[in-house]
Amino acid sequence: MEDNPIETYREFIIEVFNRYSPISEASISLLISMGKIQHLDKGSILLSIGETSRHIHILYQGAIVSYYLNKEGDMYHKNIFLEGNIVGSMVSALKNKPSHFALEVVEKSTLISFDYRKYRELIDSQSDLKNFYISYLEKNWVIDKEKREVEIVLKEAKERYLDFITLHPNIEARIPLQFIASHLGITPTQLSRIRKKIKEKSSNQHM
Amino acid sequence: MEDNPIETYREFIIEVFNRYSPISEASISLLISMGKIQHLDKGSILLSIGETSRHIHILYQGAIVSYYLNKEGDMYHKNIFLEGNIVGSMVSALKNKPSHFALEVVEKSTLISFDYRKYRELIDSQSDLKNFYISYLEKNWVIDKEKREVEIVLKEAKERYLDFITLHPNIEARIPLQFIASHLGITPTQLSRIRKKIKEKSSNQHM
Numbered sequence: 568m569e570d571n572p573i574e575t576y577r578e579f580i581i582e583v584f585n586r587y588s589p590i591s592e593a594s595i596s597l598l599i600s601m602g603k604i605q606h607l608d609k610g611s612i613l614l615s616i617g618e619t620s621r622h623i624h625i626l627y628q629g630a631i632v633s634y635y636l637n638k639e640g641d642m643y644h645k646n647i648f649l650e651g652n653i654v655g656s657m658v659s660a661l662k663n664k665p666s667h668f669a670l671e672v673v674e675k676s677t678l679i680s681f682d683y684r685k686y687r688e689l690i691d692s693q694s695d696l697k698n699f700y701i702s703y704l705e706k707n708w709v710i711d712k713e714k715r716e717v718e719i720v721l722k723e724a725k726e727r728y729l730d731f732i733t734l735h736p737n738i739e740a741r742i743p744l745q746f747i748a749s750h751l752g753i754t755p756t757q758l759s760r761i762r763k764k765i766k767e768k769s770s771n772q773h774m
Numbered sequence: 775m776e777d778n779p780i781e782t783y784r785e786f787i788i789e790v791f792n793r794y795s796p797i798s799e800a801s802i803s804l805l806i807s808m809g810k811i812q813h814l815d816k817g818s819i820l821l822s823i824g825e826t827s828r829h830i831h832i833l834y835q836g837a838i839v840s841y842y843l844n845k846e847g848d849m850y851h852k853n854i855f856l857e858g859n860i861v862g863s864m865v866s867a868l869k870n871k872p873s874h875f876a877l878e879v880v881e882k883s884t885l886i887s888f889d890y891r892k893y894r895e896l897i898d899s900q901s902d903l904k905n906f907y908i909s910y911l912e913k914n915w916v917i918d919k920e921k922r923e924v925e926i927v928l929k930e931a932k933e934r935y936l937d938f939i940t941l942h943p944n945i946e947a948r949i950p951l952q953f954i955a956s957h958l959g960i961t962p963t964q965l966s967r968i969r970k971k972i973k974e975k976s977s978n979q980h981m
Binding site for chain 2 (some may be wrong): 645710
């Protein structure tokens with residue numbers, strides 16, 4: 568891990584934490600004192616399957632995906648992480664056990680990385696960070712997970728795809744389509760068909 | 775909601791909360807002072823789709839399932855709740871918005887019910903309950919959810935079924951098979967085939 572002047576990222580770190588709950592300047596300084604900056608190239612593996620996670624990261628720039636592999640080596644996608652997202656294998660870090668999934672850099676990334684144990688101890692010791700952590704768990708692990716479940720049940724695949732590319736313009740240039748497909752709960756073939764139909768429709772409209 | 779002597783359930787409530795994190799007698803007494811006992815018959819709807827949830831419950835006895843309905847009215851199963859589980863539509867209660875899923879009693883149940891707003895205020899005001907809540911979110915919403923994701927990717931449906939009935943003996947007499955199937959991430963037809971094969975195998979072995 569490279570030692571970079573993390574102070575440059577202070578405003579960004581404040582913004583990420585304050586999205587969840589108000590954080591004191593003192594807590595931000597404590598976080599900054601234990602953070603490190605990492606620059607990772609496209610194709611880098613931030614965490615391998617079977618490796619025990621010792622860190623948690625904030626993605627400053629770039630894109631990272633997580634995926635499982637089944638016994639046959641088929642890839643099952645889990646998540647897409649973009650700027651401002653908190654990235655890690657939380658279960659592995661929490662339980663100090665090998666991660667079930669990998670984290671792969673799919674676009675050159677800059678990360679602010681924290682030692683997980685120290686980060687968790689800091690949360691336990693600072694009441695504002697404890698409130699941030701509760702809000703983070705509720706938002707990212709309860710509310711957002713249900714939103715995704717509901718969308719898979721209630722929306723057609725095409726609608727989910729259109730919502731996704733509207734929310735994240737230019738995403739198709741950044742994330743390989745196989746990850747976008749499984750993020751939407753469909754196969755890459757289904758995604759190709761949806762994209763083709765939309766293209767045909769839009770070129771007909773422009774004739 | 776019926777007013778029953780909730781003190782009878784004190785030991786059970788202590789046990790449920792202490793599974794996550796140590797709770798003081800004072801906090802247990804505060805919880806008990808705001809709890810109500812409900813007895814619900816099989817077939818009762820604890821929460822309808824579209825209804826805003828105002829309560830959170832601990833299931834003392836019985837079984838409850840949660841499910842979504844898609845536009846065509848097909849049922850998508852979410853969870854099975856058994857004794858000792860915390861039951862509710864947390865997203866609806868947290869956001870004060872209509873629930874996306876229903877909660878249905880599939881076996882006569884006794885619940886300890888709390889007003890959600892008061893429960894959440896109590897958590898915010900008591901540090902031991904705050905630690906319980908963090909531990910509950912980490913265990914039920916982060917660790918257990920990943921465990922289920924991993925099992926769906928790495929284990930055959932038959933293996934998942936056998937694990938499930940080993941962990942919950944007699945469950946098939948309590949929960950309709952359609953809910954067990956979707957809990958395992960398979961269709962009711964796939965579940966019937968698996969059960970038939972296992973039965974055939976076991977009757978061959980006993981010949």
